[in-house]
Structures are given as structure tokens and as C-alpha cells.
Amino acid sequence: MNDAPITWHPDPTRPRLRLPAGSADTHCHVFGPAAVFPFNPESRYTPGDAPKERLFALHDMLGIHRRVIVQAGIHGFDNSVIADAIAARPDSTRGIALAPPDITAGEIARLAGQGFRGIRYNYMSHLPPGASAEELRMLAPRMAEAGWHLVIHMEARLIAEMAPLLAEMPLPVVVDHMGRIPAADGPDQAPFTALMRLMEHEHVWVKVCGNERASSRPYPHDDATPFARRLVDAFPDSVLWGTDWPHPNFPDAPPDDGKLVDLLADIAPDAGALHRLMVDNPARLYDFGPLEGAGAAPGR
Numbered sequence: 001m002n003d004a005p006i007t008w009h010p011d012p013t014r015p016r017l018r019l020p021a022g023s024a025d026t027h028c029h030v031f032g033p034a035a036v037f038p039f040n041p042e043s044r045y046t047p048g049d050a051p052k053e054r055l056f057a058l059h060d061m062l063g064i065h066r067r068v069i070v071q072a073g074i075h076g077f078d079n080s081v082i083a084d085a086i087a088a089r090p091d092s093t094r095g096i097a098l099a100p101p102d103i104t105a106g107e108i109a110r111l112a113g114q115g116f117r118g119i120r121y122n123y124m125s126h127l128p129p130g131a132s133a134e135e136l137r138m139l140a141p142r143m144a145e146a147g148w149h150l151v152i153h154m155e156a157r158l159i160a161e162m163a164p165l166l167a168e169m170p171l172p173v174v175v176d177h178m179g180r181i182p183a184a185d186g187p188d189q190a191p192f193t194a195l196m197r198l199m200e201h202e203h204v205w206v207k208v209c210g211n212e213r214a215s216s217r218p219y220p221h222d223d224a225t226p227f228a229r230r231l232v233d234a235f236p237d238s239v240l241w242g243t244d245w246p247h248p249n250f251p252d253a254p255p256d257d258g259k260l261v262d263l264l265a266d267i268a269p270d271a272g273a274l275h276r277l278m279v280d281n282p283a284r285l286y287d288f289g290p291l292e293g294a295g296a297a298p299g300r
Contacts, residue, residue: 002034006048006254008058008246013258015062017265020275022291024066024282027176027207027242030055030085031074037084040076044126047074050246052085058245062261066288070120070151071098072248073127079111086115094286096120096151101135108146117286118174119143123154123162126249133165144171149205149285156181156191163198172203172285174240177210178231183224184216192227196234205238205285206231208267208277212255213244219259220266228267236276240285241267 031050032039039046059067067089069082075098082095095116099107103119119139121130131139136150143150149172154162159179166173179195198204208228215221232239241264243257268274282288 002032002039002046002049004046004048006050006246007248007250008050008054009254009256012058012061012256015258015261017262019063019261019264020271020279022066022283022288023064023278024068024240024286024288025059025062025064025242025245026068026240026282026286027209028055028067028069028245029072029248030069030081031072031246031248032081037075037078037081039074040078042076043074044128045074045249047246047248052088055085055245056089058243058257062243062257065291066092066094066282066286068094068096068117068242068282068286070096073098073122074248079116082116083111083114090115091289094288101131101139103139103142105142105145108142108148112146112148117147118149118151120151120153120176123152123158124180125155127153136165136169140169140171147287149174151176153177154179159191159198160194163194166198166204167201169203172205174205174207174285176207177244178206178208178214178227180210181214181227182216183211183214183221183227187226187230196230199231199235199238202238205240205281206235207240207242208232209240209242209244209260211263212247212260213250219256220263225263225266232268232273232277236273237281239277240281241277 033049079097086093096118151174153176211221211224215224268277
């Protein structure tokens with residue numbers, strides 16, 4: 001372990017909610033260990049190690065069988081830490097890369113062969129800037145040819161500004177963390193209206209996670225739940241969910257991932273909606289094959 005403090009909960013609760021077999025955490029990360037996968041010296045933050053073994057153990061306890069590991073800025077454009085995790089559980093693990101917008105078709109093909117399915121670009125003030133509009137337009141056809149999708153992590157104030165560009169993309173677009181909309185401003189705020197309009201495009205998806213970041217209240221973050229619930233109700237076939245483990249740059253004590261799973265009972269209370277959110281939608285977007293066996297141990 002490196003000397004930086006860990007950002008993950010050391011003893012998460014076993015969830016009360018029993019997840020359907022084949023459930024996927026479509027937004028999680030792995031960090032290091034730094035002794036094996038060195039951190040990017042230009043990173044704007046330095047977390048403690050959060051290796052794949054910890055992530056796999058957490059998922060087994062939560063009842064999550066599949067995962068999509070998203071490359072974080074701490075490792076920059078060196079995606080080998082995720083490739084290593086995919087290789088450990090190749091049937092149930094996919095990756096989202098960080099890459100420069102001039103990435104070649106050959107490099108996309110190489111990463112696709114390792115289990116990557118897309119690229120993430122950040123438009124957040126605390127992270128290095130993402131690709132420009134023109135760079136995304138030039139990159140999109142190469143990604144589409146590979147069957148990849150674009151993941152966009154942006155501040156709420158940018159949703160309306162970026163919506164026309166994202167609407168014209170010739171490939172699936174996934175909006176991270178519900179667009180980082182502050183729950184305290186209520187569901188009638190302009191950024192959420194812009195997000196709902198953007199979601200009307202069939203190629204646009206959204207991750208209904210990050211309640212703990214959007215909320216101005218302690219757990220169960222009930223000011224943020226209505227946002228996720230409205231998205232699930234309105235766009236049941238275009239929603240995804242994730243833990244965001246190990247919760248980088250979280251301002252408070254690390255969230256309890258078991259309790260985050262239990263929030264799904266309010267976000268998708270209908271069994272059919274929960275199955276689409278956790279199983280069907282991730283399988284379709286991330287090319288997961290048929291589930292073998294009973295999957296991971298369910299929560300109880």
C-alpha cells in the first residue's frame with residue numbers, strides 16, 4: 001500500500017436488497033497498487049491503493065457479478081491497470097479508457113481486444129480538460145467503427161452547452177453521474193431539464209448514480225433520489241448504475257457501498273425496471289455474454 005489514505009469504506013454493509021443475477025456495476029475504478037501500476041505524476045490527486053482484489057471482493061459481497069472499470073486520471077493514459085483487472089475476470093469485466101483524441105484506429109482495436117468498450121472525457125474543473133468539440137467530431141467515427149461509446153463526465157452548468165454536440169454523435173453517449181446536477185436546486189432546475197431533453201435522443205444514456213455526491217443531505221440522500229427515479233421511469237432502456245468505488249475526491253467519510261445498493265429500492269422499485277437497469281442495459285451496451293452459473297452471492 002502507498003502512504004496516501006484510502007478513499008473506500010473498510011467494512012461496507014451487506015445490502016438488504018437482493019440484486020438480480022448478472023447485475024453490473026458500470027462505474028467503478030481501480031487504483032494501483034502504485035508499486036505495480038505507478039500513478040501519473042501529473043495527477044491532481046493521490047489516493048490510497050484500491051486494487052482489483054478489493055473491488056472483486058466488494059462485488060462478490062454486494063451480489064454484483066459484472067463490472068465496468070473506468071480509467072481514472074490517477075493513471076492517465078496508461079490503461080494497463082484496467083487491462084490487468086479485465087484479464088483476471090475477462091467474462092465479467094469491461095473497461096473504459098482514457099485516451100488522447102488523436103488515438104489511432106489501431107490502438108482502439110488493441111484496447112478493444114483487451115475488453116475496453118469506450119473512452120471517457122472529463123469536463124470538470126478539478127480534472128484536466130477533455131477533448132474539444134472538433135476533436136470529438138473527428139474521433140467519433142473511429143470509435144463507432146469499433147462499436148465503442150463515449151463517456152462524458154461534465155459539470156451541470158455544461159449540459160445545455162454540450163447537448164447539441166452530444167446529440168449529433170454517431171455512437172452511444174453515456175452521461176456520468178446524472179450530469180453532476182446539485183440536488184439542492186430541485187428537479188425543475190435548468191440543467192436537469194436540459195439533461196431530460198438530451199436523453200430523448202436514443203443514442204444517449206445516463207448513469208443514475210452519484211446520489212451521495214449530488215445530495216445536500218446525509219444518507220439516504222433523499223433529495224437526490226427523485227432525479228434518478230425520473231430518469232429510470234422516463235428512459236428505462238437507457239439507464240445504468242454504478243458504485244463509483246473507491247469514491248475518489250469524495251469530500252466526506254467514504255460512502256458505505258452496501259447502503260448505496262439499498263438506494264436502488266427507491267430508484268428502481270419495480271422488479272422489471274431494476275432488472276433492466278442492472279442486467280439488461282449493461283449487457284447490451286457492454287457486450288456481456290450469457291451469465292454462467294448463479295452469479296455472485298446475493299445481498300440479503
